[in-house]
Amino acid sequence: MATFDSAARTIPGRLRVAVPSVAERVAQELRRQLAEGTLIPGARLTESTIAEDLGVSRNTVREAFAELASERLVVRHPNRGVFVASLGAEDIHDLYAVRRAIEVSAIRGGGSPDDVAAVRAAVEEGKRAAAAGDDEAGGTANQHFHGAIVALAGSHRLNTIMAQVLAEMRLFFHKAAADALFYQRYLPDNEKICEALEAGQLDRAGDLLLAYLDRSEDNLAEVHGRD
Amino acid sequence: MATFDSAARTIPGRLRVAVPSVAERVAQELRRQLAEGTLIPGARLTESTIAEDLGVSRNTVREAFAELASERLVVRHPNRGVFVASLGAEDIHDLYAVRRAIEVSAIRGGGSPDDVAAVRAAVEEGKRAAAAGDDEAGGTANQHFHGAIVALAGSHRLNTIMAQVLAEMRLFFHKAAADALFYQRYLPDNEKICEALEAGQLDRAGDLLLAYLDRSEDNLAEVHGRD
DNA sequence: ATCTACGGATTGTTCAACAATCCTTCGATT
């Protein structure tokens, strides 16, 4: 149903815009559905079904699966199929181990004024979302905040890793983060961390962030334990 | 005779050993050639050639390429082909940013006695290699050392990330690390870091490791600058 | 010398087929 036809042809002398390959677009579409919650963890993804739905070949779906599997968004069970990744308690701990490493390291290294400003912007974005009572926006603002922190390090690879970690966590949130105050509770922390960062108190910012992450992990583990 | 086959395959209660898929084996083989240096950075990998050489289908090669590309060992140029990744100065800095984040975080968290013992074992392995004058073994011992440090965190994901980082760096070393004393130079550092770790002086171990990585990066950047 | 058109080669994608494997169902045996 979400078939994409290409009206964007490249005329010889025309500007060549890098159009993603079909496999990449399939991966994008699946990623969207995963983040949106249309595909719930544990669900099975049948090659032929998706191929038909998206109007592409099975082989192309296969390539998309390979990409998503490398991002841990789906799991391949050999000869059985691919399933939407479902996270357990160990995964939560694991993901937070990665976040602790990356985020704390990034904030301890500081960053350019522009990068710091981006962190500040994310904090304000979160405040606005809270004021408007928009949980969805609050969640994305929170992710922007932590993404901006990692961006302080100015490392392409770290940004990629963080993006994948956040994508994985998003996969999990759909069941957990129904409660409204989930993000709002952390707003004061974000503010303090940002202030320390702006003041150049990097070690302090790192400590605050570390405490934040520990608390966040506990909170999430708790929520997860009660299903 | 079909009965011979069917009798061999149906052994009830037998443990099914997971045999890697063909695509995975192709990826493994390419990874091996990349680490070994048979495939040098910048080299082009033609689908049909590799398919013939390995006796597999072009589609299968394609899946292997997707996997290697997700590990950054090769890069895809749309409609042009895949090439062995060639690292530049920015990549060195980037890779060390990841290593700083992961390794320092891991060592600061300490680890179980077994994990610490693994670090010690890697140090001794390096000493033996140095005593034997085996540079190749010295290099792998060094990678074991840093791998063991990351393993302290006990995070599957961090281990995977580190393994990929090391694989990327291996790609680069083939041109750079021809000099014999490249690893030996760092042996005393490894020893000190390990001692601090064993003594439970985690912050100190982290600082030492950080200094080590900075120096290692400078060293590598220097070597890279002169080609 | 620059530009353009053409041709060969390679990639991107599809399709169809087949083997291998899994899951389920259905009998058959104890």
Next chain:
DNA sequence: AATCGAAGGATTGTTGAACAATCCGTAGAT
């Protein structure tokens, strides 16, 4: 009745061939 094993169907894994789209080098034209 419960267990075991043997078909049957469905899905994945892999292949091979085909075709369109794109890139690159080269030859001709201006």
